[in-house]
Amino acid sequence: MTVLLNGRPLRRIHNVIDPWVSASPDAPALLDRTASLTYRQLHEAVEGAAQRLGELGVRPGDRVLVVCENCVAVGVLLLALSRLDAWAVVVNARLSPREIDTFAEHSGARRVIYTPDVSLEAGAHARRVGAKEEFWPLTGRLNIGPLNGPAVAEQTHTDPAEQVAVMIYTSGTSGSPKGVMLTHSNLLFISEVARSVRLLSPQDTVYGVLPMAHVVGLSSQLLGALACGSKLFIESRYSAEALADAILKRGATVFVGVPAMFSKLLEWSRANGVDISRHQLRSVGAAGSPLTPELKAQIEAAMQTTLQNSYGLTETSPTICQTLLLSAPRNDCSVGPPVPGVEVRMMGSDGRDVARGEVGELWVRGPNVMKGYYRASDLTAESIQDGWFNTRDLARQGEDGGVFIMGRTRELIIRSGFNVFPVEVEQAINSYPGVVQSAVIGRPAEGNEQVIAYVEPEANVYVDTDDLDRWVRQQLAPYKVPAEIHVIEKLPAAPTGKVLKGNLRELDVLRSAERRATHPGG
Template identity: 60%
Template sequence: MNEKHETLNFAFRRIHEVIDPWVEGNPTAIALRDKRYRLTYGELATATRDAANQLRQLGVRPGDRVMLVAENCAALAVLVLAASVCDAWAVVVNARLSPREIDNFIDHSGARRVLYAADVSQDAQAHAQRAGAVASAWPYVGELAVGPLNDAAVPEPVSHSSRDQVAAMIYTSGTSGSPKGVMLTHANLLHMATLSRQLRQLSPLDTVYGILPMAHVVGLSSQLLGSLACGCVLRLEERFSPEALVSALREGGLTLLLGVPAMYARLLDWCTHTGTSLAGHGLRVIATAGSPLTPELKQAVESAFDMPLQNGYGLTEMSPTVAQTPLGVWRKDCSVGLPVPNVEIRIADAAGNDVAQGSAGELWVRGPNMMKGYYRDEKLTRTVINAEGWLNTGDMARQDSDGALFIVGRTKELIIRSGFNVYPVEVEQVLNSHPAIVQSAVVGRAVGGNEEVIAFVELAAGVAVDRDELISYLRNRLSPYKVPAEIRAMARLPAAPTGKLLKSEIKQLAAKEKDERQALL
C-alpha cells in the first residue's frame, strides 16, 4: 500500500561513527549532559575510546554481549558507543527491573560482562551488590560496577557489513513468558539516525530532552543516536517528573521533547493542580509515540504548548519507526502519519489478502530498519517474518485515501463480546476523554464462553467520580456491548519505565479478585 523507496545510503559503518563529523568540525560543542557530567563531542570521542580499551581489558571480545544495567546517564551513552568500537553487542537493561528479570536477560544473552551504573541509580546499585560487582573508575563518566567475567560466553560471528553486524539487543518482554531479545544491526540504527534529520530536521542548534529510557528502542535509536548524528545537545534525565521538565523548560534551551502519552497526561494534570503555565516553553518540536494517543489528550497538549503534537507509530522490531506525522501539521485526528521513507506497509485480512482502502486489517511492514531477528529463537523469527520479508506487527490498522495510517488495536487484544468485535483502544479513548480520568486500560476477561470488557482507570489527583455518572457517560458514547462490565480505579496503572502500560499485567489483574490497590467504581 506504500510505494517502495530506494534504500538510503549510509555514510557510516558502525553507530559510534555518527559523532565523527562533529568531533572534527566542532569538538567543543556539548554532546551529552546529565545531572553530573557535561561532555563535548571531543570529550565524548575520547571517553568512548577509553571505555572501549577498558572493555577490552575486561575481556570483552568482538561478538560478545555486554549488558549495561542502568538508567539514563552519560556513562550509559558512552558504553553503548564503546561496545560498538569493540564490535560487541550492547544489551541495555533498565535498572528498575526485578532481579528475576535481570537474571533472565543475563542468562539468555550469555553476556560476557555485566556493568552497572551503580552511582547513578540505587536500583542498579542493588543489582550490582547482589551480583558481587566491583566498582571501578571510568574516565569522563565516573564510577561503574563491573560484574564477574563469564568464561563460558561464546562470541557471535562478526561481520564487516553494517547490515549483518548486530549493534544492540533490546528485550521486549520478561515480566511474563520467555525473554525476546530483538537483534538490531548497525544499519538498522543508522537508518533511524538518518530519519531523525529528515523527519525532525535536527541540527546542532537543537537540545533534546532525553527522558525516554535507553533500555527501550526509542530512547536508544531516535533519542540517543538520532541526536548525536545531528550534532545536537542531548540532556539526559533518569526518570520523568513534571517538576523537572518544567524546570528544564524555564531554564531555557530545550527545543525537542519526545515522550509517551502517559507522560504528557501527567504533565498536564500536574500543571492543572499547581496552576503552572507552559507558555514561553521555547520548544520547536513536541512528539509522542509508544502507545495510542486520544483526541482529547492531543487537543489538551496542543493547547497547552500552542503547537502541533507530532504523532508516530513503531515497534522494537523496526528500530522502531514505521510512520510519523509531518512537522508543523495540525491534525484533528490521531493518525500516526505516513509511512516513513523506505518502509513499506500492507494491511491484510486473516487470509493474508489486502483489505480495501479504509478497512481495518492486520498491519505488515518491511524496510531497512527491520530487525535481524530474535536472539536464539529462529522459530519465533520465522513466525513473525514471512518468506517475502514482511513482518507481522500484530497491530490492527487502517489507511485513509491520503495515506494516513491509523492504529485501531492489537490483534491479540481484540475482545469478542457476544460475537461483536471490541477494540480496547476505542473504549480507552472514551474513558480518557472524561475529565476525572488521567489514563485507562481496557482488557477482556473470559466468562461463560464469552468475553466481557474490563476497564482499569487512573484518576486525576484529588478527583472522585461516581460510577453511575461514568457509566452514563460511556453509554452516551459507546455501543452497549462496548461498555465495560467492570471498572476498577488504581492509584497507578502498571507501566514500564517508559510509561507504556503493561497490558499483560493488567489482564492478569482482571482475572483476579480486586486487591487493596484497586477499588470498584
C-alpha cells in the same frame, strides 16, 4: 554495504559522532544532572571506554549487559561497544533480580556493567553479584561484574546490515525472553529519519527522559540526537516538574514522550498554576502508546503547539510511521504515513490485503526491520516472511496515507460477535473530566468476552463510576460499553510510562477470584 547518513557513508553506530567531532568539537553532546561531555570529550570517552572494555576481556561478538538508568555513561558504553563490534544489551535497573539474571543467562553476556551513580537499584544489583567498582575518565563510576569465561562470541560481519549493534529484550517477566537483534544498519536508518523527518539539527536541545533500555530512548532519542549534532540532556527518571524545568528553563527544543507523561504534565501544571505555553520547544511528539484526541487537544491548547504522533516497535528500531512536522500537521490521532523507505500493508485473516480504510493486521517492510530474535529462529521465521514483519497490531490506512492504530491483535475483544477495539473505549473514557488515563481489557465470560475498564484519576479527584458509565454510553455503541469500570490509584506501567495490560489481566483474574469466593454463585 554502507548506510548514508546526511550524505555520508557509515558502517557503525559509533561513527555518527565523527562529523561533529571534526566540525564542532566543543559543542555540547551529552549531559545529565551531574556530568557533561562535548563532542570532542565524548569521542575521547568512547575511545577510553573501548580500550578498558578490551582489557576486561570483551571481544568482538560478545554480549555485554548494561544494567542502568539514563545517564551519560550509557551513551559512552553503547558507542564504545560498537567500536569493539560487541553487542550492547541495555536493560533497566528497576527490573527484578530474576529478570536481570534471566537476560544475562539468555544473552550469554561476557560481562555485566552497572551504573550506580544514577540508580540505587543498579547499585543493589551490582552488590548482589560482587561487581567491582571502577572510575573511568570522562565516563564516571561503574561497577563491573565478573567475567563469564565460557561465553561464546558470535560471528562478526563487516556488513552493517548483518552485524548486530544492540539487543533489546521485549519480555521476560513470564515465559521465554525475546531478544530483539538490531543491526548497525537498522539504527543508522533511524538516525537518518531523525534528520530528514524530525529535522533535528545542531541547534536543537533534545530532552531525553525515555529510558535508553527501551528502543525509542536508545535509538531515536540518543543516536538520533548525536547523529544530528544536537545536544541531548538526559534525565534518569520522569517527573512532570523536571519536564517543566527542562522546557521552561533549560531551553529544550525537542521532546518525545509517552502520552502518560503529557497527562501528568497537564495535571501538574494545573495543580501548580504553571503556564506551560512559555517554552522553547519547536517539536513535541508522542510515542509508545495510543494518543487520544482529548489529550492531544488539551496538550495543544496548554502548550500552544502541535503534538506530533508516531508509531513503531522494538522489532522495527522503532519508527514505522510519523506525522510530518511542518508540511502536514494533523487534527486527528493518526500516527501519520510510513517514514520514507518503509512500506506497510494491512492484511485480513485470509492473508490478503484489505481495502483502503478497512482494519487489517499491519505488516511492515524496510531497513528498520530487525535481524531477528536471538536464539529463536522459529519465532523469527514466523514473524518475518519475505522481508515483511508482522506487527500483530490492527490498523487502517486513510485515503491520505495516514495510518490509524486500532490495537494489538491479541487485545481485540470479541463481544457477542462484534469486534471491540480497546483504544476506542479508552478514548471515550479518557475524555471524562478528571481521568488521567485508562486501560481496557477483555475478560472471558461463558463463550463470550466482557469489556472491563481500569481508570487512573487525577490526584485528589473522585471519579463517580456511575456518571462515567453514563458518559461512555453517550459516545459508544452498547456492545462497546464496559461491563465494569474500576478506579485505581495508579495503572501498572513500565519505566517508559506504557501501561502494562498483562499486569492488569493478572489483577483482574485475582479480583474475579476474590469476588467469587466472597459471593459464591453471585
